[in-house]
Amino acid sequence: MAGLCLAIxxxxxxxxxxxxxLAAKHAELTFEEVVIPLDRPESAAELRQHSPSxxxxxxxxxxxxxxxxLAIIETVAETPKGAKLWPTDRAQRARARAISAEMHSGFxxxxxxxxxxxxxxxxxxxxxxxxAAEIARIEAIWAECRxxxxxxxxFLFGAFSAADAMFAPVATRFRSYAVxxxxxxxxxxxxxxxxxxxxxxxxxxxxxxWTIEHPKP
Amino acid sequence: MAELTLVIxxxxxxxxxxxxxLALKQIGLPFREVLVLLRRPQTKAExxxxxxxxxxxxxxxxSLGVWDxxxxxxxxxxxxxxxxxxxxxxxxxAVARAVSAEMHSGFxxxxxxxxxxxxxxxxxxxxxxEATADIERVxxxxxECRxxxxxxxxFLFGGFTAADxxxxxxxxxxxxxxxxxxxxxxxxxDAVLALPAMREWTDAAQKES
Numbered sequence: 505m506a507g508l509c510l511a512i513x514x515x516x517x518x519x520x521x522x523x524x525x526l527a528a529k530h531a532e533l534t535f536e537e538v539v540i541p542l543d544r545p546e547s548a549a550e551l552r553q554h555s556p557s558x559x560x561x562x563x564x565x566x567x568x569x570x571x572x573x574l575a576i577i578e579t580v581a582e583t584p585k586g587a588k589l590w591p592t593d594r595a596q597r598a599r600a601r602a603i604s605a606e607m608h609s610g611f612x613x614x615x616x617x618x619x620x621x622x623x624x625x626x627x628x629x630x631x632x633x634x635x636a637a638e639i640a641r642i643e644a645i646w647a648e649c650r651x652x653x654x655x656x657x658x659f660l661f662g663a664f665s666a667a668d669a670m671f672a673p674v675a676t677r678f679r680s681y682a683v684x685x686x687x688x689x690x691x692x693x694x695x696x697x698x699x700x701x702x703x704x705x706x707x708x709x710x711x712x713x714w715t716i717e718h719p720k721p
Numbered sequence: 722m723a724e725l726t727l728v729i730x731x732x733x734x735x736x737x738x739x740x741x742x743l744a745l746k747q748i749g750l751p752f753r754e755v756l757v758l759l760r761r762p763q764t765k766a767e768x769x770x771x772x773x774x775x776x777x778x779x780x781x782x783x784s785l786g787v788w789d790x791x792x793x794x795x796x797x798x799x800x801x802x803x804x805x806x807x808x809x810x811x812x813x814x815a816v817a818r819a820v821s822a823e824m825h826s827g828f829x830x831x832x833x834x835x836x837x838x839x840x841x842x843x844x845x846x847x848x849x850x851e852a853t854a855d856i857e858r859v860x861x862x863x864x865e866c867r868x869x870x871x872x873x874x875x876f877l878f879g880g881f882t883a884a885d886x887x888x889x890x891x892x893x894x895x896x897x898x899x900x901x902x903x904x905x906x907x908x909x910x911d912a913v914l915a916l917p918a919m920r921e922w923t924d925a926a927q928k929e930s
Contacts, residue, residue, distance in 0.1 A: 569819075598787045602792040608825060
């Protein structure tokens, strides 16, 4: 599709941008990437110029602008090579959407206390009990998906899907903050890190000139 | 098709339950309703009887269970694509999903300070400035959708879509807390409130103890 543009935030910190970007890459879309560094005085004005909600990510195609990660993912999944973003089995697809939606609106404490920070040298950080409860819920979701996966791939539903794009920033948080994990969860995080587009994103994140001391979720 | 069952919370205040319930009614899929009273000592155990995820709303279709209102709406769209739960035009559909997703993860101040309460007698409420900002954003979304995509009917994208289901609880909040709207948005609010399914839900909500 010609003329696609994806506006994103700093790769080191913008977890929502990572999700949409991974989905667009997986759908083999060719798109122009506009990085809007967050947390600067001029950020808000630049964001409003690129996104009706004033938030990134935002995907534009001519006059149509699609903001919000989950809407971008559903829209990308409708493109010719995007169908593989959701599992082909209807029940699996419903489950993938349920956990993706849960990630989309939930886990507020995890996001607040352990923000994505790809420039952080991995080290533990103390967190309150509500974060521990959310981590336990995520590990339960992952374990259930991994136990039921229909094919042998390393991701939540075997092959890489939108659900993995949704949980990829969580895998980076678990590593950056050295969160102790079950073996299943640790292996899943390894699979996310071994996904080639993920490596590309992380390398670009580390090379970014901007540093935010206390990144927002 | 196996019988659909929707597990919901109290109709007077469970805004997340209203969304998929209204969508099911609007697209005419028969379903069994299971209502679990929230905020009681036994609530958690009750929900877990029906919803292994521990969450409402929860839709079951035979052995399949789907939780989260937005995931349920996408599932309903797959069950009955001809019902037009999303707009048929690709651009309009993308924007409908964007405004729905923004509702799904946003507007925390609106949700906190103007919580859905269908037993409240409509009267002007008070709220802090961050809720005002959320209200402004909702007005902007509704205005843009109505102007760009709404010419074929009274709803955000003309005919009723999942986006209207997502914003239906907001419509009730604006009504109950006396949020002022311009004439065009008032007409939209009234179109949602006049839906027979909305009246059915509201009547049931007001009879709840």
